Amino acid sequence: xxxxxxxxxxxxxxxxxxxxxxxxxxxxxxxxxxxxxxxxxxxxxxxxxxxxxxxxxxxxxxxxxxxxxxxxxxxxxxxxxxxxxxxxxxxxxxxxxxxxxxxxxxxxxxxxxxxxxxxxxxxxxxxxxxxxxxxxxxxxxxxxxxxxxxxxxxxxxxxxxxxxxxxxxxxxxxxxxxxxxxxxxxxxxxxxxxxxxxxxxxxxxxxxxxxxxxxxxxxxxxxxxxxxxxxxxxxxxxxxxxxxxxxxxxxxxxxxxxxxxxxxxx
Amino acid sequence: xxxxxxxxxxxxxxxxxxxxxxxxxxxxxxxxxxxxxxxxxxxxxxxxxxxxxxxxxxxxxxxxxxxxxxxxxxxxxxxxxxxxxxxxxxxxxxxxxxxxxxxxxxxxxxxxxxxxxxxxxxxxxxxxxxxxxxxxxxxxxxxxxxxxxxxxxxxxxxxxxxxxxxxxxxxxxxxxxxxxxxxxxxxxxxxxxxxxxxxxxxxxxxxxxxxxxxxxxxxxxxxxxxxxxxxxxxxxxxxxxxxxxxxxxxxxxxxxxxxxxxxxxx
Numbered sequence: 373x374x375x376x377x378x379x380x381x382x383x384x385x386x387x388x389x390x391x392x393x394x395x396x397x398x399x400x401x402x403x404x405x406x407x408x409x410x411x412x413x414x415x416x417x418x419x420x421x422x423x424x425x426x427x428x429x430x431x432x433x434x435x436x437x438x439x440x441x442x443x444x445x446x447x448x449x450x451x452x453x454x455x456x457x458x459x460x461x462x463x464x465x466x467x468x469x470x471x472x473x474x475x476x477x478x479x480x481x482x483x484x485x486x487x488x489x490x491x492x493x494x495x496x497x498x499x500x501x502x503x504x505x506x507x508x509x510x511x512x513x514x515x516x517x518x519x520x521x522x523x524x525x526x527x528x529x530x531x532x533x534x535x536x537x538x539x540x541x542x543x544x545x546x547x548x549x550x551x552x553x554x555x556x557x558x559x560x561x562x563x564x565x566x567x568x569x570x571x572x573x574x575x576x577x578x579x580x581x582x583x584x585x586x587x588x589x590x591x592x593x594x595x596x597x598x599x600x601x602x603x604x605x606x607x608x609x610x611x612x613x614x615x616x617x618x619x620x621x622x623x624x625x626x627x628x629x630x631x632x633x634x635x636x637x638x
Numbered sequence: 639x640x641x642x643x644x645x646x647x648x649x650x651x652x653x654x655x656x657x658x659x660x661x662x663x664x665x666x667x668x669x670x671x672x673x674x675x676x677x678x679x680x681x682x683x684x685x686x687x688x689x690x691x692x693x694x695x696x697x698x699x700x701x702x703x704x705x706x707x708x709x710x711x712x713x714x715x716x717x718x719x720x721x722x723x724x725x726x727x728x729x730x731x732x733x734x735x736x737x738x739x740x741x742x743x744x745x746x747x748x749x750x751x752x753x754x755x756x757x758x759x760x761x762x763x764x765x766x767x768x769x770x771x772x773x774x775x776x777x778x779x780x781x782x783x784x785x786x787x788x789x790x791x792x793x794x795x796x797x798x799x800x801x802x803x804x805x806x807x808x809x810x811x812x813x814x815x816x817x818x819x820x821x822x823x824x825x826x827x828x829x830x831x832x833x834x835x836x837x838x839x840x841x842x843x844x845x846x847x848x849x850x851x852x853x854x855x856x857x858x859x860x861x862x863x864x865x866x867x868x869x870x871x872x873x874x875x876x877x878x879x880x881x882x883x884x885x886x887x888x889x890x891x892x893x894x895x896x897x898x899x900x901x902x903x904x
Binding site for chain 1: 663664665673674679683686687689690693694695696697698699700701702703704705709713716720
């Protein structure tokens with residue numbers, strides 16, 4: 373089964389559209405980011421488009437190259453005061469200690485579940501994965517789930533979620549574990565960002581394969597960690613582009629709505 | 639003489655770069671705008687690029703379609719509190735009374751000279767025109783200057799400036815004046831936004847022709863009010879694109895630096 377991420381995202385967004393009136397008249401998403409990066413610009417444009425559709429104001433602070441860590445933290449706090457959700461879009465300018473900035477994201481505005489715990493919402497890629505598993509009727513209890521990459525946007529949050537759902541997690545990174553673990557994995561979560569390095573012969577037939585390992589191939593084309601031919605081995609397969617990505621974007625807004633409702637003071 | 643606007647803009651920006659250290663460590667430009675408009679997005683990107691180069695933080699507030707006039711005014715005031723310069727990028731969403739918003743731009747942050755008078759800086763297109771006239775050694779005293787269009791971004795501010803410089807102004811708009819005035823105009827300022835409608839036969843040989851009447855032709859190409867062949871009749875001619883436009887962008891930052899220096903409180 374090839375997952376149609378655009379269709380699922382459309383579903384999520386249209387449900388949010390119907391809920392919009394119940395959330396509070398004004399709703400704003402704050403984005404702290406660097407200037408002048410074309411990839412960042414294109415990610416932000418996609419988020420802005422969804423915001424536009426949902427009647428969400430977007431406030432972007434494009435830090436200067438000369439901005440300090442203190443400037444960035446102050447900017448984030450100012451954004452927090454006038455928004456219901458915050459995104460720290462990485463990478464920040466090199467003059468800034470991004471870890472220190474991330475550590476100041478308030479829990480009640482953390483739509484990306486990127487800042488300090490406890491997180492009040494699922495990280496967008498974890499939420500997208502959950503949505504895909506539920507729609508495909510995949511049971512996770514007692515299943516072996518191999519997670520390729522232990523990054524904070526994919527590997528870590530998805531592993532946490534699958535652990536709570538009763539799966540047995542095996543991490544494979546550049547420093548630990550072996551890709552051989554994939555041979556008997558029921559579920560594979562790809563988050564390495566290495567174009568097309570997972571091949572069908574490495575997989576168990578019928579595997580549930582969630583590819584969130586987007587990277588940019590020569591020519592600017594988006595590609596996943598899995599070779600496209602893996603689709604033939606998998607019972608559930610998410611293509612890149614058009615799989616996890618659009619659903620994760622929609623989940624940012626699902627999170628924004630949830631946080632806004634929970635912390636509404638008016 | 640064909641004016642090389644990109645070269646002049648480069649000159650202005652590199653002078654500002656050298657002055658940057660004298661202006662104050664942090665410098666921020668606030669932009670109030672609508673979401674989802676491709677033309678707006680492209681204008682803002684050009685401004686962001688210049689900001690990036692000059693170490694200026696950009697704070698964009700992309701109003702939602704559902705934003706009210708009160709929301710927009712509040713947003714502008716919040717921006718004013720954390721920036722040294724403000725841009726209200728038109729058009730705003732139709733739900734908003736743009737005039738009412740513009741009327742609240744504080745003089746000391748009004749880098750576009752768009753809000754209530756007194757303006758502390760020249761409107762960017764007027765400043766660009768002045769730069770071009772000075773570099774070309776054009777004297778304006780007692781000269782006949784015909785201004786096509788009486789808009790607030792081009793016609794009005796340039797007319798005001800040229801009046802102060804001793805020129806005799808004649809406005810030609812859709813409702814008043816005749817294009818025949820161009821026959822004996824020493825200086826022509828074009829700000830109508832009608833592609834290529836000014837032809838060489840309408841002009842006095844040797845005219846100083848400043849074309850700030852940018853519009854978008856079929857295929858998305860930027861074109862001016864003057865037919866390109868007017869260059870042969872003019873002693874000074876600004877092409878579109880690459881004439882007034884880039885210089886006006888640079889002037890926004892010249893204005894930002896001037897206002898920041900004047901009102902510096904630290």
